[in-house]
Each structure stands twice: as C-alpha cells, then as structure tokens.
Amino acid sequence: MENHKEKQEIFDKYAKSREFEDWNDLKNCCIEFDIDIDEYIFDACDLVQAEQQERIAESTKMKYHDGVSKVDHHLTYFQSGADNIQIDKDTITNPENFIK
Missing domain, CATH: 1.10.150 (DNA polymerase; domain 1)
Structure with missing residues (x-):
C-alpha cells in the first residue's frame, strides 16, 4: 500500500x-x-x-544460482541449483498468514 x-x-x-x-x-x-x-x-x-x-x-525476488536476483511473476516456486532453495509465492498469500 x-x-x-x-x-x-x-x-x-x-x-x-x-x-x-x-x-x-x-x-x-x-x-x-x-x-x-x-x-x-x-x-x-x-x-x-x-x-x-x-x-x-x-514482487518477490528470486536469487538464481549465478547470483542474479530478479522478480519472476510467472513462477510459484523456484529451485536454485543444488541448494534446493525454493520460494513458494502461495505461502505468502495463504489466508492462514492473516493476523486475527
């Protein structure tokens, strides 16, 4: 906002x-x-x-195995080389994240 x-x-x-x-x-x-x-x-x-x-x-930035960070609107997750690092955008928008 x-x-x-x-x-x-x-x-x-x-x-x-x-x-x-x-x-x-x-x-x-x-x-x-x-x-x-x-x-x-x-x-x-x-x-x-x-x-x-x-x-x-x-706007989540994903760091690629070559060290480059960029925003990728099309992926819901990303695996970075052998590190197996993933960002799942659906976990960000999960309703369970709401402060109640």
Whole structure:
C-alpha cells in the first residue's frame, strides 16, 4: 500500500460489499444504531492485508544460482541449483498468514 488513499479505497470497497455507499456511510450507520464497528474494521483490515500480501508475492525476488536476483511473476516456486532453495509465492498469500 503506497498511501492512506489506497487503504481508504479498500475500506470503501468493503463497505460497498456490505451494501453501504462507502466506509463513512457504514461508520455513520454504526454510530446511529449503536452497532459495534470493530468486526467491520477487522474485516476491512483483512482485505488491506490480503492486498499487501498479493503485492509482496508479485514482487518477490528470486536469487538464481549465478547470483542474479530478479522478480519472476510467472513462477510459484523456484529451485536454485543444488541448494534446493525454493520460494513458494502461495505461502505468502495463504489466508492462514492473516493476523486475527
């Protein structure tokens, strides 16, 4: 996430998925009807975290046996020569990585 605006957009997207106009609409509804907003906050934060994990997975650098490091968006894992070093991008985006 590069800035607060992107996070706000994800919060707004989450609110829309819950049939609100945007995050402020959801927040105001919770205030008006005395509803605990914590669950909504945690769910929206999970979406931010998922987006961050996707970006990390897409920009993971893999060090090749010749010492060159580069980003390879097409591989889900990489084996480096005889060292058998692997990076499995799916482990980065695994939902079990979410802080609960």
